[in-house]
Amino acid sequence: MRALDTLRGRAISMPEADVDTDIIYPARYLLITEKRGLGRYAFHDRRSDPGFPITDDMPAAPFLVAGANFGCGSSREQAPWALADLGFRVIVAPSFGEIFHSNCFKNGMLPIILPAPTIARLHEAARAGAIFDLDLAAGTLALPDTGPFRFAISEDRRQSLLNGWDEIARIRALHADDIARFETVQRKAAPWLWTTEGHHD
Amino acid sequence: MAEQIARTLYDKLWDAHVVAGQGEARALLYVDRHLLHEVSTPQSFEALREAGIGVHRPATQLAVADHAVPTHDRGSPIGDPQARAQVALLEANCAAFGIEYLPLDGPGQGIVHVIGPEQGFTIPGITLVCGDSHTATHGAFGALAFGIGASECGTVMATQVLWQEKAKRMRVRFTGTPGPHITAKDMVLAMIGQIGAGGASGYAIEYAGAAVRALSMEARMTLCNMAIEAGSRTGLIAPDETTFAYLAGRPRVASGRAWEQALASWRMLASDPAAQFDREIEIDLGSLAPQVTFGTSPDQVLGVDEAIPDPATASPAAARERLAHALDYMDITSGRPLAGLAIDHAFIGSCTNGRIEDLRAAAAMVGDRHVADGVRALVVPGSDAVRRQAEAEGLDRLFTRAGFLWRDAGCSLCVAMNDDRLPPGARCASTSNRNFEGRQGVGARTHLMSPAMAAAAALTGRITDIRAWH
Numbered sequence: 001m002r003a004l005d006t007l008r009g010r011a012i013s014m015p016e017a018d019v020d021t022d023i024i025y026p027a028r029y030l031l032i033t034e035k036r037g038l039g040r041y042a043f044h045d046r047r048s049d050p051g052f053p054i055t056d057d058m059p060a061a062p063f064l065v066a067g068a069n070f071g072c073g074s075s076r077e078q079a080p081w082a083l084a085d086l087g088f089r090v091i092v093a094p095s096f097g098e099i100f101h102s103n104c105f106k107n108g109m110l111p112i113i114l115p116a117p118t119i120a121r122l123h124e125a126a127r128a129g130a131i132f133d134l135d136l137a138a139g140t141l142a143l144p145d146t147g148p149f150r151f152a153i154s155e156d157r158r159q160s161l162l163n164g165w166d167e168i169a170r171i172r173a174l175h176a177d178d179i180a181r182f183e184t185v186q187r188k189a190a191p192w193l194w195t196t197e198g199h200h201d
Numbered sequence: 202m203a204e205q206i207a208r209t210l211y212d213k214l215w216d217a218h219v220v221a222g223q224g225e226a227r228a229l230l231y232v233d234r235h236l237l238h239e240v241s242t243p244q245s246f247e248a249l250r251e252a253g254i255g256v257h258r259p260a261t262q263l264a265v266a267d268h269a270v271p272t273h274d275r276g277s278p279i280g281d282p283q284a285r286a287q288v289a290l291l292e293a294n295c296a297a298f299g300i301e302y303l304p305l306d307g308p309g310q311g312i313v314h315v316i317g318p319e320q321g322f323t324i325p326g327i328t329l330v331c332g333d334s335h336t337a338t339h340g341a342f343g344a345l346a347f348g349i350g351a352s353e354c355g356t357v358m359a360t361q362v363l364w365q366e367k368a369k370r371m372r373v374r375f376t377g378t379p380g381p382h383i384t385a386k387d388m389v390l391a392m393i394g395q396i397g398a399g400g401a402s403g404y405a406i407e408y409a410g411a412a413v414r415a416l417s418m419e420a421r422m423t424l425c426n427m428a429i430e431a432g433s434r435t436g437l438i439a440p441d442e443t444t445f446a447y448l449a450g451r452p453r454v455a456s457g458r459a460w461e462q463a464l465a466s467w468r469m470l471a472s473d474p475a476a477q478f479d480r481e482i483e484i485d486l487g488s489l490a491p492q493v494t495f496g497t498s499p500d501q502v503l504g505v506d507e508a509i510p511d512p513a514t515a516s517p518a519a520a521r522e523r524l525a526h527a528l529d530y531m532d533i534t535s536g537r538p539l540a541g542l543a544i545d546h547a548f549i550g551s552c553t554n555g556r557i558e559d560l561r562a563a564a565a566m567v568g569d570r571h572v573a574d575g576v577r578a579l580v581v582p583g584s585d586a587v588r589r590q591a592e593a594e595g596l597d598r599l600f601t602r603a604g605f606l607w608r609d610a611g612c613s614l615c616v617a618m619n620d621d622r623l624p625p626g627a628r629c630a631s632t633s634n635r636n637f638e639g640r641q642g643v644g645a646r647t648h649l650m651s652p653a654m655a656a657a658a659a660l661t662g663r664i665t666d667i668r669a670w671h
């Protein structure tokens with residue numbers, strides 16, 4: 001996974017609330033079985049709306065300032081994949097759809113939750129073309145003239161992003177014994193969960 | 202002592218699956234069951250291939266194609282080459298990794314969330330995941346079930362565990378006695394309307410109250426299915442005799458002594474009387490009217506007899522804009538009631554309302570009526586077993602005689618990934634779960650409602666208050 005530590009750049013402002021994953025990545029493009037190159041389908045059915053911030057010729061911006069409940073709806077990981085392909089690494093919003101929020105971390109992207117008044121200032125700054133400044137190790141996001149705004153993130157998620165850890169490899173390296181121990185106990189305590197495998201014993 | 206602390210059902214399920222912890226808030230959870238479908242797993246299998254890893258416990262995984270599959274001409278190859286390739290890829294991946302695949306033309310096929318319970322793959326007390334946000338459906342059995350993304354599908358296959366943040370606990374109690382036409386769909390839509398599309402975000406919902414206890418398993422699944430539409434990944438109902446009766450004798454459920462052991466354990470799965478919830482919600486069913494959505498988010502919902510709100514009276518400004526945008530997209534004016542609004546499509550199906558009871562409820566509205574002129578109405582069973590059961594009861598003939606189209610099982614118009622898509626501007630009475638922009642086709646307009654309400658709309662060509670109908 002791509003590591004993330006500090007990041008400077010512009011932001012796109014999309015204040016609309018409840019932007020769901022069907023808007024971010026329309027279902028008909030889910031027939032594609034790749035995970036790369038999906039940016040061209042992101043917000044496909046909205047791009048021609050007047051004033052919609054995502055356009056074919058928008059300026060490069062690694063930050064997206066979004067509205068409440070961003071990424072609600074389906075679990076499709078194509079939503080973060082497509083946003084990443086558009087160049088976004090950090091999405092800041094008052095709240096997120098939970099599965100989308102969790103999917104971001106699996107792809108070297110950082111969803112940041114900040115209070116609504118702070119987000120309102122970030123929208124203004126984004127529209128004014130301000131340069132945003134992320135320091136993940138410090139847990140801060142700053143603008144040239146304000147901040148830093150401190151955000152919460154669990155320590156292992158921070159370390160995963162900072163180091164670009166691969167989740168599967170890390171679980172296998174650190175927790176193989178824990179898993180084996182759990183399985184031994186469950187097999188005794190809840191044998192009905194193991195009946196299929198039981199035949200091969 | 203830990204066991205003396207009163208715990209909710211969610212806590213009990215969580216505690217029973219912690220493999221390793223990082224304090225209270227985050228744990229590595231063991232995953233007992235994983236359902237796979239064609240759309241969310243190609244990239245997961247690819248990740249395993251790239252890492253050179255096999256599946257840890259193939260017997261805990263079950264795959265089926267549902268999202269992209271056509272619902273007609275099942276005998277012939279899938280027409281859309283992309284969908285054909287995606288379904289073939291699932292089958293090939295399952296064969297390569299030793300996972301059981303329920304074939305498209307076989308008796309086990311259907312929507313993941315319909316076939317899991319049907320097969321007895323879904324049982325109480327387990328953790329169950331699927332690369333699909335409506336996985337909360339399985340919480341109706343007292344299982345900790347939640348949707349995950351494609352990366353996590355790969356993690357589960359490779360390791361059988363997932364890092365999870367513990368949710369806060371919310372109890373939703375339904376009180377009062379519902380009127381004759383009020384279904385689980387109306388109950389859950391009313392809840393979403395009350396707390397909002399993000400209202401349960403960060404919470405695991407447990408549904409409680411006598412009205413919930415009185416529901417069949419099918420209806421409980423409808424209730425849990427839409428937890429995600431209130432922002433929650435998890436909807437739960439404590440298992441009881443209704444649950445056990447549903448499961449007894451199902452293909453993948455243990456039998457004999459193992460069944461007795463399982464039952465004894467399942468009977469412990471309820472929130473302790475003294476357990477504390479972080480939030481309690483009460484919803485009175487006594488005066489509830491059939492619920493219908495009018496906007497582009499499931500929380501934009503009203504009783505069928507209520508008038509569409511006026512954006513001018515909404516505040517703050519963001520809410521005003523959101524409502525105005527939704528009414529504009531839906532081409533609907535404030536002040537008028539939903540009842541009477543003309544529709545040109547109807548869809549009865551999906552993992553929310555595609556089970557046998559749903560089809561029976563829709564069929565009960567038909568009588569000797571016929572689908573209204575200019576309306577295209579689709580009935581899509583949630584699984585092949587539902588289709589066969591409905592046909593054994595003669596429902597297919599009743600529907601087709603009335604002018605409904607009778608189809609094979611799949612997601613169909615719930616997500617419009619197959620060839621069931623609505624044209625721009627179409628207005629659909631739908632039993633599915635999302636009225637998002639473009640969900641049923643670019644520019645199409647969706648009104649969510651119960652199966653009986655959707656059937657009535659198909660027959661009259663208008664959104665209809667079925668309480669005044671019979």
Ligand code: SF4
Pocket residue numbers: 267268312313314333335551552553611612615616633634
């Ligand atoms: S029926 Fe709809 S909501 Fe259910 S699994 Fe299929 S696409 Fe998802």
